[in-house]
Amino acid sequence: MPPFAQQRFALLSEDDALVGIHLTDAPQQAGYRLLEPSEARRNPLIRKLEGFGVLSEADRAILAQISANPRLIGPRIDLIREGDRPEGVFLILDGMACRHKVRQTGARQILAYLLPGDLGDHDVALLDTMDHTISTVSACRVVHVSPEIIAHLTQHHPQVARALRMSTLVDEATLREWLVNVGCRSAVERLAHLFCELLVRLRAVDRTEGDSFDLSVTQGELADATGLSNVHVNRSLQELRRQGLIELKGRRLTILNLPRLKAVGEFRSNYLHLGNRTAA
Amino acid sequence: MPPFAQQRFALLSEDDALVGIHLTDAPQQAGYRLLEPSEARRNPLIRKLEGFGVLSEADRAILAQISANPRLIGPRIDLIREGDRPEGVFLILDGMACRHKVRQTGARQILAYLLPGDLGDHDVALLDTMDHTISTVSACRVVHVSPEIIAHLTQHHPQVARALRMSTLVDEATLREWLVNVGCRSAVERLAHLFCELLVRLRAVDRTEGDSFDLSVTQGELADATGLSNVHVNRSLQELRRQGLIELKGRRLTILNLPRLKAVGEFRSNYLHLGNRTAA
DNA sequence: CGTTGCGTTGAGAGGCTTCAACCTAGGTGG
DNA sequence: CCACCTAGGTTGAAGCCTCTCAACGCAACG
Known part of the structure; x- marks a missing residue:
């Protein structure tokens, strides 16, 4: 196998984990299922975003709903490749993934590690092609979050949207710290x-x-x-x-x-x- | 002088360049001054954002208004320092600035160059402290863009807001490329x-x-x-x-x-x- | 005309790389 | 159940890319 020629993850397959979510009505309706406290605590996305601000019960519920039915993906599988068109983002629930780029020489640079609760920039879709590749490192539980769901969050869950923007800012700050790491340590x-x-x-x-x-x-x-x-x-x-x-x-x-x-x-x-x- | 102990730029002085902009009414009114075509072409912010999408005449007018009356700042002046609270963003109109971090050892890493038309992430203000310093490199013409102006843009100029988000994504992509540069070239x-x-x-x-x-x-x-x-x-x-x-x-x-x-x-x-x- | 910041050059040292071999553990098939 | 196989961890040796230290040149500036 040539270096880093990894398998590609079928992006939107039949059994996509997110079928069955009805965004337009469910979260607004009274009677969405209340989360067990332990359930929210185990969900890394909820854990992470709550660190950036107070979430409502409805916020937690929609995040839990998004996280339901993740796909189990083996190690070293490409989730999306440089040159691909980004459609929504990937959310890591378990395991470890990474962003990386490969030089023509075969040298590779890992640009970021994606840990449980991490997800891509929510408006990557503004760009028409990916300039890097995202792959699993270990086996992962991953959810593909569609643009529609992201739009729903930004429109109806302002606290979640705010937390997501802060999360993006922290990702960028982490990238800067990595540059310091590689540049002068x-x-x-x-x-x-x-x-x-x-x-x-x-x-x-x-x-x-x-x-x-x-x-x-x-x-x-x-x-x-x-x-x-x-x-x-x-x-x-x-x-x-x-x-x-x-x-x-x-x-x-x-x-x-x-x-x-x-x-x-x-x-x-x-x-x-x-x-x-x-x-x- | 100890390494990188630079002068600090007085952030919000009396003669702040942006006094005199009346955001709430001016841009909506008919009769805002039409820009000379050459004027828009010379404005690096307009130039840059137009590359990310079509702007209306009103969009260009507000951007030109924001860019009016920049401050001339000498080389190697800190615009905002690590640990400071971010208030709005800086827009570079001429010259060159940079983001950087200094290690305790004195080693410094420049994280990004800010060129004419570049400005910081529009929602840095979500974070309470800067994790790096922004300084001029050469003499610069700089505008401090207040949070109010940013809010105005996001609310009333969706095309500008969209272009700003794309601009932020490109900044992040550039940071990734720098990591590749330092990491494996x-x-x-x-x-x-x-x-x-x-x-x-x-x-x-x-x-x-x-x-x-x-x-x-x-x-x-x-x-x-x-x-x-x-x-x-x-x-x-x-x-x-x-x-x-x-x-x-x-x-x-x-x-x-x-x-x-x-x-x-x-x-x-x-x-x-x-x-x-x-x-x- | 001295000072100062920056570019340039030399010499020596060291951190890191490359190449290559070997070892170990975990998985697979007979 | 054991032999094989393979990926990854470990070790050694040689070399080079880059760093540090230090000196010197030079132009701008007060």
Whole structure:
């Protein structure tokens, strides 16, 4: 298989998960199903957007409805490719996806990791072609959110729309921080910073256990995200282990000394604009 | 002077350029002054936004009104700093500004160049603090666009609002391309790519003469933008000159062989989403 | 005419890459 | 149930791209 020639995910298949949502009436009607508190807490989109502002019960209900019936997609499947026409956005409910670009030389740069609760910019559809590719990294539960649903949210759920815009701003701030990471940090610093960021972002959607989380990523993928070679990623990981900062076995990363790891990566979470959430 | 301890621009002074605009009535009234065709062509904001869609005469008039009475600001002045509360956005009419971050080590990363017609994300105000600093690079003509004016545009000038959102998407795409640049291109390639991008962006607002444009940037600033040292920027520039690709004297960059420079930098303008404008 | 910021050049060092081999674990098929 | 297979992790060696340090030139400016 040529490098990064990945399978493509059938975008709008017959059994699309969103058939059955009736946007025009359901949410307005009285009697939409109240969410179990635990249900809302488990939904990463609701978790995330509530961090950006107060949502109404109707807001939470529509978000839960959107998140219902996700598709299970295997690892390394393209969701949408550079050159494709964007139609709506993808919402990640579980697993890890990424935005990336591949050079003609075969070199690849991962531009962002999409974690549970993350979704693309809500008005990408204004542009006629994608300038990068979005692929799953691990197996994911994914929902394709159609332009109609997005329009519905912006028209009838202003608090959700506002939270989505803030979410987009944070995505952009994260991209800037990645540029700083790759532009002027050493290999060990880059990895330290990346791990701190992932911990904080995953914690915000309750996908961590203490300072430990699932990291189903190869070292080669870490290399593509940090602008390093996989060999050097390997050695830098060993350095972080040797210093007693992390433990990385298989697909589980445990941060053994978060304060020091933050210090090494010069990590400040301000760019994630978590506000008064449990500061990490 | 400590590195990058720059002067701060007084944000909302008495003689703010925008006093005198009466948003609530003027644009709706019949009889707003018609723009000279040449006037609209010279205004980089109008030029740029027209590239994203058709604007009405009223749209152009309000944009011209906003652009009236800019402030002249010297080089290396901070417009807004990391940690500040964003209030509205800055619009660059002439000159060059940049977004950047400074590490505790003193290392700096330039995150984006703001060229004539560029302005910040229209809803930054949703976030309570800036996570990076915006400074002039060369002397600039700058307008501070208040949140009220932005709100007015989004409510009464849908085509302008739409163009602004597209503009924001392009800014984000540009940021992604910069990450690719720094993440996986060599020094010469990075500079070649940057120069191609600047040419195309400046050409879109008519700030070029052929394949030549004003580049009032020190080599140290090019280094901060490309994640290189200034010494290596110097040597890479010499390499580009030696290959007959560019001529860089003082503050003027002339691209002598655009096709080859593009090839060297692997430059494709798709991420700028210029659509059917004069493709460069 | 001295100062200052910036471009230029040289030398040495080091971080990171490349190439290549080997190891390990997990999955597959006989 | 075991042998094979493959992807990914690990290790070594060599080299180069880029950095740092330092000196010098030069033009603009007060």
